[in-house]
Amino acid sequence: MGKGQLCLLFLVLFLILASLALMLTGIVTDYWYRVDASGSSNTTVKERFTYHFGMWRKCYTYSIPPEIPIDRRAGRCVYTYQDLFPRTMATFSASDERYLHLERSWIACLIAGAAIQVFAILTLICGLWPADCKSVKRSSLYLSASILCLFGAMCGITSGIIFIAMRDMDGTSRNIYPANTTHQYGWSFMLSWIGTGLCVIQGFFFLCLLKMDYNDINESGKYNTFM
Template identity: 50%
Template structure:
């Protein structure tokens, strides 16, 4: 088996750390309830303050003040309301085009971010199996491993980016065609949303680093005249 040089080994260790970091950020982003924050202004009516003081997550909407009237008990979790039922199959034929567009964006937002996390996890498993000591006859070529990892991380980048864009599209529809928010309400993207974009950037860096490792491996092949295993 060919040995990894210090530069090669350091680059591989760095990209492994980045994958773990981006996966942790994606999981945190998926499981926290701070993608978007809505706050009623001080001069808003009590009803507006009750209904429009909350933060939005993928699965829940958590209220800062009182729970809105009419929320079913089975949908409550403390000060939060479960919203995952909004993603399930409904009478979509009876929806208006605007409602169906919003539902499609909501489903895509969740599905694409989960897909990005799944691709990152798959990349980690692939690297572990490829790096695990094995007989030389069965060893995985480094170039093959790096190519698979580069493709997976770049796909994860596209999925996470598309997820963030879908969420932005949802909020733009809420502000415009759906006219969800009264004038006495302020809105802003929150830290779970930011974590998702940071993870997206890390995914892109990982893909570039795997391409760099692939280039380095091909340079080693040209020098040695043979493929290198892990």
């Protein structure tokens, strides 16, 4: 393996770790979306519609609505993951059920994208680790890692598109925001998109490594392995 190929391999490993860290940060933080009604003259509206939320919690700026059960509260935040698995769906309309499935898909796709990044790392470790793993052809490893990274990127893109569609539904067909309310995407949402973009770059880097490896094969006439 030449120095250029080795440097590119370490670069793509760094990108995988960075992408995984960004995705995990997006998963665990509560700043995907911000709603602000602080300009409203109605105190109730101001308290109920000034918050930010993520996959698992909604955090209010002023006070939590009194009807929220105590066991779902954590400071000024409310746990929302229980809403993903309602006890009964008998009272749900068809549109509410579709919205629930979209919310589940938003979360599941990003988690799947992060999990695929872990599998990509394990794939590389299997090829590089000088222990019990069998001798692996570099071309096969690069191709597998490229497919994993691109599939992870597809999951991240799907998650982001679903989230955007849900927010559009909130402001149009569902119309849940009162007048004089502003809403915008937060930094957790941005981090997830950056992590997804890195997934795409990783996939293309692995394809470049695959091309470089085939060039080595053409020159030497032998398949190259890591062992």
